[in-house]
Amino acid sequence: MLKRYSITFWATVFVSVVCLSLVVIDVWRSVNARSGQLQEMERLGANVARAMAQQADDTIKAADTSLADIVERIETEGQGDKALARVQRQMAAQVANLPQLVGLFVYDERGRWLVNSRGVTSQAYNNADREYFIFHRTHEERGPHVGDPVISRSTGKWIMPVSRRLNKADGSFGGVVLATLDIDYFRRFYQSFDVGARGAVALVSNTGVLMLRQPFDSDRVGGSMRDSELYRYYAQQSGAGRIGSHVFHSSHDGELRLNSFRPLEHYPLFVTAALSREEMLERWRRDTFTRSIGVVVLAALIGFFGKRLVSQIKLRELAEAELRKARDALESANRTLERQAMQDGLTGLANRRQLDVTMGNEFSRATRHGSTLAFIMIDVDYFKQYNDVYGHSAGDEVLRAVSKLIKALTPKRPGDLSARYGGEEIGILLPSTDLQGAEAVAERIRRAVENLQMAHSGSSFGHVTLSAGVATITPKRGVHLAHMLVEAADKALYVAKSEGRNRVCLAQAQAEV
Numbered sequence: 001m002l003k004r005y006s007i008t009f010w011a012t013v014f015v016s017v018v019c020l021s022l023v024v025i026d027v028w029r030s031v032n033a034r035s036g037q038l039q040e041m042e043r044l045g046a047n048v049a050r051a052m053a054q055q056a057d058d059t060i061k062a063a064d065t066s067l068a069d070i071v072e073r074i075e076t077e078g079q080g081d082k083a084l085a086r087v088q089r090q091m092a093a094q095v096a097n098l099p100q101l102v103g104l105f106v107y108d109e110r111g112r113w114l115v116n117s118r119g120v121t122s123q124a125y126n127n128a129d130r131e132y133f134i135f136h137r138t139h140e141e142r143g144p145h146v147g148d149p150v151i152s153r154s155t156g157k158w159i160m161p162v163s164r165r166l167n168k169a170d171g172s173f174g175g176v177v178l179a180t181l182d183i184d185y186f187r188r189f190y191q192s193f194d195v196g197a198r199g200a201v202a203l204v205s206n207t208g209v210l211m212l213r214q215p216f217d218s219d220r221v222g223g224s225m226r227d228s229e230l231y232r233y234y235a236q237q238s239g240a241g242r243i244g245s246h247v248f249h250s251s252h253d254g255e256l257r258l259n260s261f262r263p264l265e266h267y268p269l270f271v272t273a274a275l276s277r278e279e280m281l282e283r284w285r286r287d288t289f290t291r292s293i294g295v296v297v298l299a300a301l302i303g304f305f306g307k308r309l310v311s312q313i314k315l316r317e318l319a320e321a322e323l324r325k326a327r328d329a330l331e332s333a334n335r336t337l338e339r340q341a342m343q344d345g346l347t348g349l350a351n352r353r354q355l356d357v358t359m360g361n362e363f364s365r366a367t368r369h370g371s372t373l374a375f376i377m378i379d380v381d382y383f384k385q386y387n388d389v390y391g392h393s394a395g396d397e398v399l400r401a402v403s404k405l406i407k408a409l410t411p412k413r414p415g416d417l418s419a420r421y422g423g424e425e426i427g428i429l430l431p432s433t434d435l436q437g438a439e440a441v442a443e444r445i446r447r448a449v450e451n452l453q454m455a456h457s458g459s460s461f462g463h464v465t466l467s468a469g470v471a472t473i474t475p476k477r478g479v480h481l482a483h484m485l486v487e488a489a490d491k492a493l494y495v496a497k498s499e500g501r502n503r504v505c506l507a508q509a510q511a512e513v
């Protein structure tokens with residue numbers, strides 16, 4: 001089945017498959033590399049979000065621990081001057097120890113400064129209007145409260161307030177203990193992450209207030225993110241669903257980013273690391289483009305040289321086909337020449353040369369096997385007259401007709417051969433045939449020619465006839481030669497002629513001696 005197709009077909013298929021495979025493999029590789037790049041981006045985002053959440057949690061926790069301590073001390077030791085002085089020292093030490101802390105503050109139930117880490121108790125400031133103060137005054141919970149970022153009234157810095165409620169002995173609202181965390185502390189940490197030129201990280205409160213964004217934008221700190229796709233998506237999640245990632249268009253700059261988000265473990269905040277999809281895929285795109293050019297050039301080269309190879313193969317095939325054709329023509333010409341060399345052109349019988357060769361072979365065989373070889377010599381009667389009366393070509397026709405009959409009536413055993421002996425004489429060689437057998441063959445031919453009734457006005461019979469002399473020999477080595485058989489048949493023919501023609505005469509026994 002495969003042989004039905006030529007080598008050029010398979011060469012073309014091979015070159016095409018190689019080119020196509022190159023392209024398909026490259027496309028497959030590129031698609032894989034793209035999804036690998038996106039996975040890598042997701043992993044990077046998740047890792048950044050985890051680190052950010054952990055850092056924020058630890059940072060707030062450290063401050064909150066100080067707050068819990070101060071609350072316990074004040075509630076236990078009271079608000080006397082000495083007690084407050086001790087608390088102040090403790091607060092100063094905490095602020096010195098924790099770099100994220102800008103200050104620690106204690107306010108009474110009216111928002112007035114009782115004590116702070118700086119030791120300045122200015123009555124100029126009243127913080128009763130602050131969100132965290134109002135929150136604790138109106139909520140009895142004792143847990144920490146993370147407020148919206150504000151600009152510190154004392155330092156002018158962006159701070160994140162973390163506070164706890166102070167109770168009086170009867171459980172009523174006794175004030176607020178506040179820790180202010182330096183937003184810049186977070187920012188410095190966030191700057192250490194490489195999220196690309198178009199990436200961003202943010203710390204957001206669960207209520208949708210932006211605590212901090214890197215790249216930093218002072219105008220957006222404290223702003224609401226409630227309308228952003230990111231916040232709406234995050235707010236819909238719960239439990240483990242809040243740790244994950246999603247692709248959003250930024251509400252800020254419209255950039256398509258993969259946002260990895262994660263809540264803080266102990267505080268109502270979450271972080272998000274947003275990586276620009278375009279930026280992350282830029283290197284992949286560049287690599288893909290460069291490699292694709294390489295693959296296309298390679299495929300084109302293979303295609304070009306493959307095409308040349310195929311045409312070379314085609315040319316070779318053509319040359320081979322031409323050679324085969326020439327060889328076949330030569331062989332056929334040789335066969336024709338061979339046949340012509342052994343055949344008589346007029347009668348189609350074997351020629352004298354072939355008769356001599358066959359005679360020699362059969363004579364040797366008969367000598368070896370001790371078998372009898374018969375030979376019939378046939379001659380058309382009054383043929384000279386026929387030529388004279390009807391013309392030479394009519395004479396040729398007679399020879400053809402007689403030969404045709406002889407061919408049809410001569411036995412077809414191997415070694416039997418009828419040949420034009422010369423002129424209008426035809427000889428028939430019959431190996432392994434005795435005198436009677438050969439005579440029967442000769443007689444059959446004579447009668448058949450007579451029956452043709454070909455008009456011959458020059459003949460005493462009125463139509464074409466023939467005479468035949470038959471001889472046989474059982475040759476013995478060193479005694480007999482092939483020509484003896486022919487001569488004996490010729491003599492018998494002579495007898496047939498002299499006895500009146502149109503007859504078959506048998507040779508005397510001398511050829512068999």
Ligand SMILES: Nc1nc2c(ncn2[C@@H]2O[C@H](COP(=O)(O)OP(=O)(O)OP(=O)(O)O)[C@@H](O)[C@H]2O)c(=O)[nH]1
Pocket residue numbers: 346379380381382383384385387391392393394395396399422423424497501
């Ligand atoms: N048309 C034709 N004539 C041939 C050919 N070969 C020999 N002959 C003629 O055959 C004739 C033979 O004549 P002869 O051998 O004298 O004998 P004949 O006329 O046949 O008389 P008998 O044999 O005695 O009956 C000659 O005239 C040859 O020219 C041939 O190929 N074609």
